[in-house]
Amino acid sequence: MSQNTIAFIGTGNMSYAIIGGLINGGFAPNNIIATNRNAEKLAKVGNDFGIQVTNDNIKAIDQADYVVLSVKPQMMADLCRTIKDSGIAYQDKVFISVAAGIKVARLQEMLDHPVKMIRCMPNTPSLQSKGVSGLFSNNTSEQEKQFATEVFSATGIVTWLSEEDQINDIIAVTGSSPAYVFLFLEAIEQKAKELGFNAEQARELVQQVAVGASDMVAKSPDLSISQLRANVTSKGGTTAAAIAHLEQQNLTQTVADAMDACIARAQQMEQEF
Numbered sequence: 001m002s003q004n005t006i007a008f009i010g011t012g013n014m015s016y017a018i019i020g021g022l023i024n025g026g027f028a029p030n031n032i033i034a035t036n037r038n039a040e041k042l043a044k045v046g047n048d049f050g051i052q053v054t055n056d057n058i059k060a061i062d063q064a065d066y067v068v069l070s071v072k073p074q075m076m077a078d079l080c081r082t083i084k085d086s087g088i089a090y091q092d093k094v095f096i097s098v099a100a101g102i103k104v105a106r107l108q109e110m111l112d113h114p115v116k117m118i119r120c121m122p123n124t125p126s127l128q129s130k131g132v133s134g135l136f137s138n139n140t141s142e143q144e145k146q147f148a149t150e151v152f153s154a155t156g157i158v159t160w161l162s163e164e165d166q167i168n169d170i171i172a173v174t175g176s177s178p179a180y181v182f183l184f185l186e187a188i189e190q191k192a193k194e195l196g197f198n199a200e201q202a203r204e205l206v207q208q209v210a211v212g213a214s215d216m217v218a219k220s221p222d223l224s225i226s227q228l229r230a231n232v233t234s235k236g237g238t239t240a241a242a243i244a245h246l247e248q249q250n251l252t253q254t255v256a257d258a259m260d261a262c263i264a265r266a267q268q269m270e271q272e273f
């Protein structure tokens with residue numbers, strides 16, 4: 001991988017996961033700088049991955065070729081203001097924003113310059129190099145896009161989007177969706193405990209189901225997911241009774257409605273921030 005320097009500004013859950021994936025993927029730790037105004041989180045990312053850390057965002061940006069903006073959307077305007085007011089030359093750097101709900105034009109307005117900007121919608125399984133990153137840019141070179149592809153490929157799969165609005169769709173499909181899966185697993189875990197399994201057993205059992213079912217999806221590309229489900233579901237059997245209940249409760253429609261709510265919130269955030 002080409003060794004540009006990347007600064008992660010606001011290294012919380014998401015950037016921690018990306019950095020973990022990068023280190024697993026062989027990216028040189030010396031070429032990664034992380035910042036956080038929270039000293040404890042900063043020390044953890046530095047110790048865990050052996051990368052450079054600083055609480056000085058401006059110093060980190062000054063040293064970097066690529067700058068990943070990874071604070072919460074409501075913090076982005078403040079962060080950009082400090083960059084703009086710092087006096088450093090940032091106008092030729094490539095920025096990568098992982099924030100939901102802030103469009104390229106708005107980020108450029110916050111930075112008071114039409115900087116090169118890539119929007120990226122990653123997800124936290126990036127930490128296990130099993131992430132998905134949706135990327136969009138309309139003002140970077142092929143070489144810059146190639147570098148971003150290399151970076152995020154180290155954390156999982158990468159898909160380039162041709163329209164910026166598709167970022168909101170991919171938030172619903174891959175950015176937020178690990179949480180839907182975790183909620184489902186939490187529900188099974190909770191019921192397992194109610195049935196009398198102790199906490200350790202419940203966690204182990206649910207975890208193994210998650211890994212086993214995911215592996216079956218990943219390793220059976222010729223079988224549809226619904227076929228895998230059918231293979232568990234004996235006619236007139238126990239699974240059929242459980243699935244019938246979920247269907248009566250409109251699980252499929254509920255998930256679709258949840259994904260629409262996710263997209264609607266991203267659109268609303270575009271007006272808010």
Ligand SMILES: NC(=O)C1=CN([C@@H]2O[C@H](COP(=O)(O)OP(=O)(O)OC[C@H]3O[C@@H](n4cnc5c(N)ncnc54)[C@H](O)[C@@H]3O)[C@@H](O)[C@H]2O)C=CC1
Pocket residue numbers: 009010011012013014015035036037038041057070071072073075078079098099100121122123124175176
């Ligand atoms: N968590 C997730 O699964 C995903 C998050 N994202 C996006 O990633 C961004 C970050 O989300 P998380 O990592 O979950 O949030 P987080 O709150 O865990 O991380 C943000 C970190 O930035 C630090 N911070 C805030 N302002 C700062 C400043 N001015 N200078 C230095 N550090 C500062 C905070 O101390 C915090 O640790 C958000 O914009 C979110 O939309 C995108 C995809 C998935």
Ligand SMILES: O=C(O)[C@@H]1CCC=N1
Pocket residue numbers: 100171175176
């Ligand atoms: O919840 C959020 O807003 C962020 C974006 C996708 C996942 N977490």
